Amino acid sequence: MDELVAFMRAQLDEDERSIRRLWGRTGGITVERYYRTPFDPSRALAEVDAKRQIIEEHTDSDGAICPTCTEQDTYRTPQAEPCRTLRLLALPYAGHPSCQEEWRP
Numbered sequence: 020m021d022e023l024v025a026f027m028r029a030q031l032d033e034d035e036r037s038i039r040r041l042w043g044r045t046g047g048i049t050v051e052r053y054y055r056t057p058f059d060p061s062r063a064l065a066e067v068d069a070k071r072q073i074i075e076e077h078t079d080s081d082g083a084i085c086p087t088c089t090e091q092d093t094y095r096t097p098q099a100e101p102c103r104t105l106r107l108l109a110l111p112y113a114g115h116p117s118c119q120e121e122w123r124p
Contacts, residue, residue, distance in 0.1 A: 020085070023101045023109060023122050024078055030112050031067050031074075038063045070108055077104050 042060040077085045085102035101109075106124040113123065 020078070020101045020105070022119070023105055024074060026112070026115075026117055026119075026122075027074055027105065027109055028071070030109075030115065031070055035064065035067050038067070073104065073108060077102055 038060050077087050079085070085105070088102040088104065101122060103124055106122050109118060109122050110124060112118050
């Protein structure tokens, strides 16, 4: 699970840097630009932040099990593998060379 969490944090850091670079290049977003393109940098940054919060919610201090999923399902045996939520968050990065096949949901 540690590897997936580290991978996801690195991808989200890169996403944030890319969004900020693009936003800086376009001079921010204006109403006119917003209606011409579906890309809204402030929304994209909010999505990065939300994903980071989901990762924190699904990671315990030692990174071994998902406290959220284990807490919600008392019949589930805690496993060292990443929970389905984290694997779903990694799905958009499936084409990345560092993304591992076993992380697929």
